[in-house]
Amino acid sequence: MPEIKQYPNKLGLKGWVVGGKWGPERYLYTLHRVTGLGILLYFVMHIFVTASRAISQEMWERAMAGVTGTIFLVGEYLVFVAFAFHALNGIRLALIELGVLTGPAEQPIYPYKSSLNVQRPFMVVMMILVLVVVLAGGWDFFIAAGH
Amino acid sequence: MSNETEQLQNYIFRVRRYDPARDDEPYFEDFTVPCGPGMVVLDGLWYIKEHLDPTLAWRSSCRMGVCGSCGMLLNGKPHLACHTQVRELTKEILMVAPLPNFDIVRDLVPDLAPMLEKHLKLNTRIIREDVEEVLEPTDQYWQDPDDLTAYLQFAYCIKCGCCMAACPTLATDDIYSGPMPLTQGYRYLIDTRDGAFKERKKILSSEIGPWRCHYAGECSAVCPKGVDPARAIQLMKRELVWDYIRLGKRRHQKPVGLLPKERRATERREGIAEAPEFTIDGAVSPAEQP
Structure with a gap:
């Protein structure tokens, strides 16, 4: 029997972002992954910069001089924002993945309500917390520190 | 009748087409379909097939x-075409495409075989030691x-694969x-009649297990039957984590046995109608069977 040609229809990375009319949890999913990768990238850069101190004082000072300025200040703030979101959303995910915020199985009665409805109030609280932490961090980074 | 005709309104069905014998890439083709109240997308597709283009392919x-x-x-x-009213989704143009995350066989027909192969890999059936009882049940x-x-x-x-397309x-x-x-994996993992928790655990602890789910929740949002796969996957993780830290209830639990003898002979409740007379000669009621 001849093999039937099929057209591959995987969404790929587009599936993370351009999903359609999705709920907020899908965008939090994408943001969680992106912030995770951003923090990882910062971690690698951080290791390289701090490792220069092991070579010599001069190398350390040169490395530190290379990561100062407005762009790096904003970049550092973005790392802080990513960290705040990733940590607080991570707490939500951990509680969901342990079945705490999903609720037990129930009879599906139309209009269906799912575990999304169970965890949503907590999600809203966590996102408000993220906003508060991000604003407080911004005040500390840009105003209190006198940059 | 004339009132019904007046209620018809033209909608554009923008359908994604692909013929493996002819096309290198899928493309969109527009069809004008008159739709009345209550008309579902599947009705519209049948209208196209019967009146506009008999080559349109889908599965229903x-x-x-x-x-x-x-x-x-x-x-x-992702929706079921038979379960979704046209007017519920659009006022003018309805985009109809095959479910993503599956290869396209033709037009709106996705290849669901990879999903069903994964389904089989997770041992989605009751597994017990008393095979004779499972094959020839003597009681519940x-x-x-x-x-x-x-x-x-x-x-x-x-x-239906809607959850897979949304993931x-x-x-x-x-x-x-x-x-x-994974939802079906959990359905059998948690079933007290099942006796294969250890075997299931081995499979689910691997990379095909639930660990790559990070709760986008779309599977539950699109499920046309209210099954809530996202919940099943999280509860499955909880079951496996609890077992790993030795707090799981299912770890030592044996599968349930048959109904105890004292519970089998129950009195007939009042108000339940008697079964009608047999219409086949020689038939024996279950109660009278040896």
Whole structure:
């Protein structure tokens, strides 16, 4: 029997972002992954910069001089924002993945309500917390520190 | 009758077409379809096939949201075509495409075989040592209503593939089993009649297990039967984590046995009508069978 040609229809990375009319949890999913990768990238850069101190004082000072300025200040703030979101959303995910915020199985009665409805109030609280932490961090980074 | 005709309104069905014998890439083709109140997308597709283009291909069967054949991407979201009214989705243009995350066989027909292969890999059936009883049952197993509630919601799955099409993890990951197989995996993992927790645990602890799910929740949002795969996957993780730290209830639990003898001979409740007389000569009622 001849093999039937099929057209591959995987969404790929587009599936993370351009999903359609999705709920907020899908965008939090994408943001969680992106912030995770951003923090990882910062971690690698951080290791390289701090490792220069092991070579010599001069190398350390040169490395530190290379990561100062407005762009790096904003970049550092973005790392802080990513960290705040990733940590607080991570707490939500951990509680969901342990079945705490999903609720037990129930009879599906139309209009269906799912575990999304169970965890949503907590999600809203966590996102408000993220906003508060991000604003407080911004005040500390840009105003209190006198940059 | 004339009133019904007046209520008809033209809609553009923008259908994604692909013929493997002719096309290198899928493309969109517009069809004008008159739709009345209550008309579902599947009716529109039949109208196209009967009046506009007989070559249009899709998969459907029961027309009542039971068989799970007609899962499609309608205006960017997975739905059952037989279960979705045209007017509920659009006022003018309806985009109809095959479910993403599956290869396209032709037009609106996705290849669901990889999903069903993953489903089989997770041993989605009751596994017990008393094979004779399973094959030739002598009585029912003893489950209480709570045992039933724990898995019943997930047993309503019709394998339409809508959850698989909505899953962002599956969009970039071929190894991940996906919401439908994992939900069915959990359905049997939690079933008190099942006696294969250790074997299931081994499979689910691997990379095909639930660990790549990070709760985008779309599988539950699009499920046409209210099955809530996202919940099943999280509860499955909890069961496996609890077992890993040796707090799991199922770890030492044996599968339930048959209904105890003292519970079998129950009195007939009042008000239940008697069965009608047999219409076949020689038939014996179950109560009179040896």
